[in-house]
Amino acid sequence: MANVDVLSIDGSKVKTIELNEEVFGIEPNQHALFEAVTLQRASLRQGNHKVKNRGEVRGGGRKPFRQKGTGNARQGSIREPHMRGGGVVFGPTPRNHGFKMPRKVRRLALRSALSVKVNEEALTVVDAFTFDAPKTKELVKALDNLDAGRKTLIVLGEQDDNVLKSGRNVPGVTVITASGLNVLDILSADRVIFTEDAITKAGEVLL
Numbered sequence: 001m002a003n004v005d006v007l008s009i010d011g012s013k014v015k016t017i018e019l020n021e022e023v024f025g026i027e028p029n030q031h032a033l034f035e036a037v038t039l040q041r042a043s044l045r046q047g048n049h050k051v052k053n054r055g056e057v058r059g060g061g062r063k064p065f066r067q068k069g070t071g072n073a074r075q076g077s078i079r080e081p082h083m084r085g086g087g088v089v090f091g092p093t094p095r096n097h098g099f100k101m102p103r104k105v106r107r108l109a110l111r112s113a114l115s116v117k118v119n120e121e122a123l124t125v126v127d128a129f130t131f132d133a134p135k136t137k138e139l140v141k142a143l144d145n146l147d148a149g150r151k152t153l154i155v156l157g158e159q160d161d162n163v164l165k166s167g168r169n170v171p172g173v174t175v176i177t178a179s180g181l182n183v184l185d186i187l188s189a190d191r192v193i194f195t196e197d198a199i200t201k202a203g204e205v206l207l
Helices: 030-043 101-121 137-147 161-167 182-190 196-205
Strands: 002-009 011-017 123-126 151-154 173-177 191-195
Touching: 030 101, 030 182, 101 123, 101 182, 123 196, 137 161, 151 161, 151 182, 151 196, 161 173, 191 196
Parallel strands: 002 123, 123 191, 151 173, 151 191
Antiparallel strands: 002 011
16 A cells, blocks of 8 residues: 655644555546546536527518519528528527436546546645634645645545635635545646545545
């Protein structure tokens, strides 16, 4: 199993723990990562683009001119798709762009993403990440002590409003719980910071 140092938020070493090799030490599956990122980005699309078809545009209740004798091609409505101001054929309509992935593939993608960060030495474990009150300045100081990059993902074991409120004003910082782990946030971050209880939960759940 891979060993990793557990740090305090001041950057000092507290102890060393072993990571679960089956979660944090596998050969990353690139196809599973691709599918998971595509799924998340597709699910973020609003899908509310809309055009009006022939039955939805206003007007066109009568023939624009008589059938014969004008020299023009016969027309039944001014809202035909080929007429100016008419309906649109096969245009976009509201839809859900998301799709589903098997649970085993989703877990494989998460394990692959975590293993990528371990291989890149971009995963940090802290003993605890708590504040007495929401303090953005203290969070920024802690990230500096931990040598965090411009984009940082903080993973907590349980919901902590003080940490959440401290981090939402810092550009590039995302705070989630272990139950909310997702591939897109992990791969997008320059550094992933786990609390000790969060990394224990991830090692147990993602087997």
